[in-house]
Amino acid sequence: MKRLIITLAAGLLLVGAHAYARIRTRSSTRKMVQLTEPKLKGSVTLEEAISRRRSVRQFGTRPVGFTQVGQLAWAGQGITEPVRGLRAAPSAGETYPIALYFALPEGLFVYKPAGHSLEQVLAQDVRGMLASAAGMQEGAARAACDIILAGAVRKVSAKFRSDARKYMYMEAGHIAQNIQLQAVCLNLGSVTIGGFDSREVKKICKLAQGLDPIYMISLGYPADQQKTEDGRTPAVPAPIGPAAGKKAVLIIASDNFRDDELYETKRMLDAAGVQTTIAASRQGIARGMLGNMAQPEVSLNRLRVDDYDAVVFVGGPGAAEYFDSPVALNIARDAAGKRKILAAISIAPTILANANVLTGIRATAFLSERERLQQAGAIYTGNPVERDRFIITGTGGSPRASLDFGRAIADALSGK
Ligand SMILES: Cc1cc2nc3c(=O)[nH]c(=O)nc-3n(C[C@H](O)[C@H](O)[C@H](O)COP(=O)(O)O)c2cc1C
Missing domain, CATH: 3.40.109.10 (NADH Oxidase)
Known part of the structure; x- marks a missing residue:
């Protein structure tokens, strides 16, 4: 027997398109x-x-x-x-x-x-x-x-x-x-x-x-x-936002990435219509230093710089795993050579320094990294966010700083 769709008069609330249940x-x-x-x-x-x-x-x-x-x-x-x-x-x-x-x-x-x-x-x-x-x-x-x-x-x-x-x-x-x-x-x-x-x-x-x-x-x-009620596949709505159609890869440490530097940066990029992908040295759940988690979709050794308009290194103590990683340093060099937007926040600008792509570039980073950047020939400014042509760096350390960093990347991707 069909169970009745019961409608009790008092307090009845019809829910949008859900005509089958009340x-x-x-x-x-x-x-x-x-x-x-x-x-x-x-x-x-x-x-x-x-x-x-x-x-x-x-x-x-x-x-x-x-x-x-x-x-x-x-x-x-x-x-x-x-x-x-x-x-x-x-x-x-x-x-x-x-x-x-x-x-x-x-x-x-x-x-x-x-x-x-x-x-x-x-x-x-x-x-x-x-x-x-x-x-x-x-x-x-x-x-x-x-x-x-x-x-x-x-x-x-x-x-x-x-x-x-x-x-x-x-x-x-x-x-x-x-x-x-x-x-x-x-x-x-x-x-x-x-x-x-x-x-x-x-x-x-x-x-x-x-x-x-x-x-x-x-x-x-x-x-x-997605199918419409009559079985047709509707046109996929075009992403909206000033950087719609652009692609960015966010590279996080497999362990101990800085949570807000991933989420807040990603949030700004998503809002600008950028399609984001998370990558890490290993697949499987990555853990943030504040206990959050992320599932990388690409492992670093499979990452093709050509697939993206921006390459972003997220900070946190775990990002040190990339300081001397040939794969990570090659990605940074490849991105710089191809004039992609190349970004790094908090301690991650050291990856760019070690890849030798900061020579003569105005850059910033978490204070602990100042000397390393200077030794690599960067002009360290200490500003919260620094953009020098296609290279963007940030000090990080707070959700606000991560949002500003994300905004600078979105602006660069939208041609501002
Ligand atoms: C116990 C368990 C936990 C999982 N947790 C996650 C998760 O947190 N995030 C996620 O994207 N997928 C998660 N998955 C899905 C697996 O990644 C997925 O099953 C696996 O990649 C194999 O792909 P398939 O499901 O298409 O066969 C989980 C699967 C299992 C069984």
């Missing part, structure tokens, strides 16, 4: 979304879904509606055997420690398997904050929906004691896999994210004591395959 007030504060019955038949076989599943990190702007959210929630935690209340994913001892939270433009919602409904826990769009807690990873930053798998280990420990945590993590894996495969069947792309600041996510989602974020899934329509 939010109703259960109490005076908490709103419920009654989801439509999940579909049990689809046009994609399991084998096709498995073979097509790929981590997708670039999303378009098309929103994901409550119908799709309902289907994804069901795939993760829906009740598939109503007599005993058994769910779509296996659970050690039927303890079901995982709750699913959905971050959407309309707010944050928790899935209630028993009623196949969502309960709104926050009216605020927290996707931006979640992206930040995940180190501004590309996937989480632009996702139509972020799903947080939050676990209550005590639900398992009553039965399984020392194995409880292990079982809870295993269950999160099962649920995430179901959701990713269901996403494929809905033509959605997704990426599972383990690299986030758990304490921050717990705070953002206002999770109760004993409930901890374990895993995140960012999803949406893939940027390169």
